[in-house]
Amino acid sequence: MSIRFQALDEQKVERILDAAKEILEGCGCNVMHPRALKLFRDAGATIEGDRAKIPRKLVERCIESAPKGFWIYDRNGNRAMHLSGKNSYYGTSTASPKTRDPFTGAIRETRIGDIELGARVADALSNIDYVMPMGTAQDVPAAAEELYEFRAVVTNTTKPVVFIGYTPDGVRAVHGMAAAVAGGEEQLHKRPFAISYPEPISPLVFPGDVVEKMLVAAELGMPQVPGSTVQPGTTAPVTLAGAVSQLVAEGLVSLSIVQLANPGAPCFLSGNLNIFDMDTTLMSIAAPEMSLGIAAQAEVARALGLPTWGLAGSTDSKLLDAQAGIESTFSILTQGLAGLNMIHDVGYIDMAMVCSPEMLVLGDEVIGMTRRLLKGIDVNDDTLATATIKAIGPGGNYLKSKHTLANYRSELWFPSLLTRKHANRWLKEGASDMGERIRTKIAEIAASHAVPALPATVIERLDETITSHQRRHVR
Amino acid sequence: MNKGRYFEEISDAIVNLEEGRAVELAERAITGDMDVLEVIEKGFGTAINKIGKLWETGEYFLPELMLGGTIVQRAMDVLLPRLKAQGKAATFGKVLVATIEGDIHSIGKNIVATMLSANGFEVVDLGVDVPVERIIAQAIEQDVDAIGVSALLTTTMPGQKALVEAMVTKGVRDKFKVFLGGAAVNAEWVKHCGADGYAENAIDAVKLIKEALRGSSKGGK
């Protein structure tokens, strides 16, 4: 593929990777987990208190044992995403305390119904490839939060799921639920469709429960995408080169923990970079440097052959306005051009505080445009169409040509929501703006998009798991 | 020495972020045996306000605010011993800050803490994941004027309410002002908790706490 955006050249990738290893060797990281510290010590790291200084050799061995790309399947066991090279897949936003209700426009606390609807909308959108729970539901018992969320998602989409386990036991329980859906642990292991998302703390802190979540997933062989978040100027150097090296270093620690616990367990070299706004003193989720920095991080990961992670389709705007359109397009396009493997967070508004199905649908349209661009231009005898040009000649019309009929569907992209109607017809049909068309689409999906039901026995298993988990963990 | 000119010089030094000059000017107040309180108010106080204005008009951003505050702190280090010797309060008040139990989001709380100390408050930072009991015990032990608690998660926000409730139960509610913060905190939540206020960013947090403690801090400035 020829149409690409590259944040770093080979030399810069080398320097950043070298700096990341230097950070781990010279500064090290805090790993607040005795067993993980022991794993590091036994593998040759220097341990003082919680601090682990990790030699290059150790990191390199862990990179070596990590799988270079892998397949993620859908709920039915079909291949869905090949996480390798520059294959890009887009997924939803997640975990926000609030939701923008697509039917009333109100911004209110997230409910489990919002997570169900988010998953169903995502299921219906052809450019959304995987689903995260769109919010943290405030109306279910906190003790089994992630279990309720997983149930809400998996019963409303067949697409792969990325979930946030709030506790190590929660990760274990969700793994059990995923196995029930897949038809057994072995099936799930062979065709994983659920990915865990643990979040270490920048700069360079690995809290005990986060590490434990990583170890649980590693030992279960469940794929994971560790995501610390650096905010240049606050939790990392303000210069992007420094912030990206630190982010790579943090990713390498997570990868090493996973590899030391279970060599060969699937894991991304991943992380998030968000811009802290020095004016408002709050965090943006849509800055240009965010896409630039995340692309750079991913390029380092890709140079090592490891799967990569992105963050796009979010806005700092509080509603679906021109700003939302600009910020969605900018990040989806640049990160698609950069070829990041799993790009999440399509659907955030208000600096990640609010998930919005409308923003998700908007993003779906932008991804459609982006994918058309990425497809590029095929140049061969048939697409050059010299013979057709000769046949039609000067002053002719290509509309009736067989060549047009044979090629227009694959060559041209058809918007589903952008309007290209004549102004008169648009007026007659209600003069809708993009937001109204998006809401109509959501209403249609809510009313008629059917997701195949899981067998009753599986649902029973899911509910049993939730009930017993809740009983054991009264929070 | 022309006093007005001298105060202006202080103000210029701080606004231009010149640490050496600011400290030098503070030393001159000591050697010149000036009214230290007046120097702090008319010199350094004015300077802080000016920097705040520059932030409001978009000329300065957080790093300048932080550095400006740090420089004022350095200058205060020179002035405070004299002030104490005169038996006067040395800070705007003492504020305890913490992120509530179960929550490890530290960035916002840290920025608020830094801005508070840069603006002349004494800050006791208990860190993250701090239980209500510990917050109250420390507030009493350290004799603070106010408590600021951060909560970023909807699952940990109830801890802010529990804090106020526990203070009531322990009969210490009116001993400390309680301020809340975190991205999802709003006026309604503050009311629901029975707290004294909240701020949406670090600069407003300083304003809020300054305003609320004016005249009432135990230091009594």
Ligand code: B12
């Ligand atoms: C960075 C981040 C993290 C980092 C935190 C690193 C750190 N050292 O703090 C990490 C990766 C560790 C993290 C972890 C988690 N996070 Co988090 N995180 C964020 C994120 C993206 C930014 C927070 C931030 O730093 N903002 C920048 C600072 C400067 O802003 P601020 O905190 O709002 O503070 C300002 C004001 O609020 C105010 N203020 C703050 N405190 C105070 C105090 C007082 C007294 C006053 C007056 C004012 C005040 O002034 C500050 C400065 O301007 C937010 C999203 C967001 N937009 O807020 C999610 C977010 C808060 N996290 C979220 C979640 C779900 C989690 C996890 C549960 C995820 C997981 N995988 O486990 C864990 C929770 C761990 C735990 N037990 O606490 C959700 C919360 C959802 C909910 N239901 O409430 C959010 C909203 C993101 C999302 N949509 O998913 N997170």
